[in-house]
Amino acid sequence: MGEGTIRAYAPQDLEQVLDIWEGASRVAHPFLPESFVVAEREKVKDVYMPTAASWVWEEDDAVVGFISLIGDEVGALFVDPKNHRRGIGRALLEFVLHEHATLELEVFAENTGAKSFYERCGFVSISERRHVDSGRQMLRMRHQPKHQPRTPRSTVS
Numbered sequence: 276m277g278e279g280t281i282r283a284y285a286p287q288d289l290e291q292v293l294d295i296w297e298g299a300s301r302v303a304h305p306f307l308p309e310s311f312v313v314a315e316r317e318k319v320k321d322v323y324m325p326t327a328a329s330w331v332w333e334e335d336d337a338v339v340g341f342i343s344l345i346g347d348e349v350g351a352l353f354v355d356p357k358n359h360r361r362g363i364g365r366a367l368l369e370f371v372l373h374e375h376a377t378l379e380l381e382v383f384a385e386n387t388g389a390k391s392f393y394e395r396c397g398f399v400s401i402s403e404r405r406h407v408d409s410g411r412q413m414l415r416m417r418h419q420p421k422h423q424p425r426t427p428r429s430t431v432s
Contacts, residue, residue, distance in 0.1 A: 281370050284329035291338040299353040303386050311409055323350055332363045342367040349380035368396055384412040
Protein backbone atom coordinates (compact mmCIF):
# COMPACT_ATOMS: atom_id res chain seq x y z
CA MET A 276 0.00 0.00 0.00
CA GLY A 277 1.32 3.44 -0.88
CA GLU A 278 1.56 6.43 1.36
CA GLY A 279 -1.91 7.71 2.01
CA THR A 280 -3.89 9.52 4.64
CA ILE A 281 -7.36 8.86 5.97
CA ARG A 282 -9.17 12.08 6.73
CA ALA A 283 -12.72 13.29 7.14
CA TYR A 284 -14.65 13.87 3.94
CA ALA A 285 -15.04 17.54 2.99
CA PRO A 286 -17.62 19.01 0.56
CA GLN A 287 -14.85 19.88 -1.94
CA ASP A 288 -14.19 16.11 -2.26
CA LEU A 289 -17.65 15.48 -3.75
CA GLU A 290 -16.76 15.30 -7.47
CA GLN A 291 -13.79 13.00 -6.85
CA VAL A 292 -15.93 10.78 -4.61
CA LEU A 293 -18.70 10.61 -7.24
CA ASP A 294 -16.19 9.70 -9.95
CA ILE A 295 -14.72 6.96 -7.74
CA TRP A 296 -18.20 5.69 -6.90
CA GLU A 297 -19.21 5.56 -10.56
CA GLY A 298 -15.98 3.98 -11.82
CA ALA A 299 -15.91 1.32 -9.11
CA SER A 300 -19.65 0.68 -9.47
CA ARG A 301 -19.29 0.03 -13.19
CA VAL A 302 -16.50 -2.50 -12.50
CA ALA A 303 -18.30 -4.24 -9.61
CA HIS A 304 -21.84 -4.10 -10.97
CA PRO A 305 -21.78 -4.79 -14.74
CA PHE A 306 -25.23 -6.34 -14.33
CA LEU A 307 -26.85 -2.98 -13.50
CA PRO A 308 -28.36 -0.96 -16.35
CA GLU A 309 -26.94 2.44 -17.30
CA SER A 310 -30.13 4.20 -16.20
CA PHE A 311 -29.74 2.74 -12.69
CA VAL A 312 -26.11 3.90 -12.39
CA VAL A 313 -27.00 7.43 -13.55
CA ALA A 314 -29.94 7.70 -11.14
CA GLU A 315 -27.95 6.22 -8.25
CA ARG A 316 -25.09 8.70 -8.78
CA GLU A 317 -27.59 11.50 -8.20
CA LYS A 318 -28.81 9.80 -5.01
CA VAL A 319 -25.23 9.46 -3.78
CA LYS A 320 -24.72 13.18 -4.43
CA ASP A 321 -28.02 14.55 -3.12
CA VAL A 322 -29.09 12.06 -0.43
CA TYR A 323 -26.31 9.83 0.85
CA MET A 324 -23.21 12.05 1.02
CA PRO A 325 -24.98 14.89 2.87
CA THR A 326 -26.34 12.51 5.54
CA ALA A 327 -23.47 10.04 5.96
CA ALA A 328 -20.32 10.27 8.05
CA SER A 329 -17.55 9.77 5.50
CA TRP A 330 -13.79 9.48 5.33
CA VAL A 331 -11.48 9.51 2.33
CA TRP A 332 -8.14 7.93 1.49
CA GLU A 333 -5.98 10.67 0.00
CA GLU A 334 -2.69 10.36 -1.87
CA ASP A 335 -0.81 13.25 -3.48
CA ASP A 336 -3.76 15.61 -2.90
CA ALA A 337 -6.16 13.25 -4.70
CA VAL A 338 -8.95 11.17 -3.21
CA VAL A 339 -8.59 7.53 -4.30
CA GLY A 340 -11.12 5.85 -2.00
CA PHE A 341 -13.85 6.55 0.54
CA ILE A 342 -16.07 4.95 3.13
CA SER A 343 -19.43 6.27 4.34
CA LEU A 344 -21.42 5.24 7.38
CA ILE A 345 -24.97 5.90 8.39
CA GLY A 346 -25.00 4.91 12.03
CA ASP A 347 -23.47 1.44 12.22
CA GLU A 348 -24.15 0.66 8.56
CA VAL A 349 -21.51 0.87 5.85
CA GLY A 350 -23.40 2.68 3.13
CA ALA A 351 -20.44 2.86 0.77
CA LEU A 352 -16.88 1.60 0.45
CA PHE A 353 -15.36 2.37 -2.93
CA VAL A 354 -11.82 2.64 -4.26
CA ASP A 355 -10.79 3.96 -7.65
CA PRO A 356 -10.40 0.83 -9.82
CA LYS A 357 -6.84 1.87 -10.74
CA ASN A 358 -6.02 1.47 -7.03
CA HIS A 359 -7.77 -1.82 -6.32
CA ARG A 360 -5.86 -4.55 -4.47
CA ARG A 361 -3.56 -2.13 -2.66
CA GLY A 362 -5.16 -2.48 0.79
CA ILE A 363 -6.96 0.87 0.70
CA GLY A 364 -10.45 -0.61 1.15
CA ARG A 365 -9.28 -2.75 4.05
CA ALA A 366 -7.54 0.24 5.68
CA LEU A 367 -10.71 2.35 5.42
CA LEU A 368 -12.80 -0.48 6.84
CA GLU A 369 -10.40 -1.09 9.73
CA PHE A 370 -10.40 2.65 10.44
CA VAL A 371 -14.16 2.71 11.06
CA LEU A 372 -14.13 -0.64 12.88
CA HIS A 373 -12.02 0.99 15.60
CA GLU A 374 -14.98 3.22 16.45
CA HIS A 375 -17.89 0.82 15.87
CA ALA A 376 -18.35 -2.40 17.80
CA THR A 377 -20.94 -3.56 15.29
CA LEU A 378 -21.05 -2.87 11.57
CA GLU A 379 -23.46 -4.13 8.95
CA LEU A 380 -23.66 -3.62 5.20
CA GLU A 381 -25.45 -4.80 2.11
CA VAL A 382 -23.84 -6.06 -1.07
CA PHE A 383 -25.30 -7.32 -4.32
CA ALA A 384 -25.13 -11.12 -4.30
CA GLU A 385 -23.74 -10.99 -7.86
CA ASN A 386 -20.82 -8.85 -6.69
CA THR A 387 -18.75 -11.87 -5.71
CA GLY A 388 -15.53 -9.85 -5.44
CA ALA A 389 -16.98 -7.56 -2.78
CA LYS A 390 -18.65 -10.45 -0.97
CA SER A 391 -15.31 -12.30 -0.78
CA PHE A 392 -13.53 -9.12 0.35
CA TYR A 393 -16.01 -8.57 3.18
CA GLU A 394 -15.77 -12.21 4.24
CA ARG A 395 -11.95 -11.90 4.42
CA CYS A 396 -12.50 -8.81 6.60
CA GLY A 397 -14.65 -10.77 9.07
CA PHE A 398 -18.18 -10.18 7.77
CA VAL A 399 -20.75 -12.98 7.64
CA SER A 400 -24.03 -13.13 5.70
CA ILE A 401 -27.06 -12.79 7.98
CA SER A 402 -29.96 -12.37 5.53
CA GLU A 403 -31.02 -11.78 1.93
CA ARG A 404 -33.56 -9.51 0.27
CA ARG A 405 -34.51 -8.26 -3.16
CA HIS A 406 -33.28 -4.72 -3.94
CA VAL A 407 -36.40 -2.70 -4.76
CA ASP A 408 -34.93 -0.41 -7.44
CA SER A 409 -32.89 -3.00 -9.34
CA GLY A 410 -34.71 -6.26 -8.61
CA ARG A 411 -31.35 -7.88 -7.76
CA GLN A 412 -30.62 -10.05 -4.74
CA MET A 413 -28.84 -8.32 -1.83
CA LEU A 414 -26.92 -9.92 1.02
CA ARG A 415 -26.91 -8.32 4.45
CA MET A 416 -23.63 -8.91 6.22
CA ARG A 417 -22.49 -8.24 9.80
CA HIS A 418 -18.95 -7.91 11.08
CA GLN A 419 -18.10 -10.84 13.32
CA PRO A 420 -14.91 -10.04 15.23
CA LYS A 421 -12.48 -12.94 15.29
CA HIS A 422 -11.90 -12.60 19.03
CA GLN A 423 -15.54 -13.29 19.96
CA PRO A 424 -15.92 -16.55 21.84
CA ARG A 425 -17.67 -19.27 19.90
CA THR A 426 -20.77 -20.96 21.18
CA PRO A 427 -19.68 -24.23 22.77
CA ARG A 428 -20.64 -27.32 20.79
CA SER A 429 -22.93 -29.68 22.58
CA THR A 430 -21.66 -33.19 23.07
CA VAL A 431 -23.64 -36.35 23.35
CA SER A 432 -22.66 -38.60 26.26
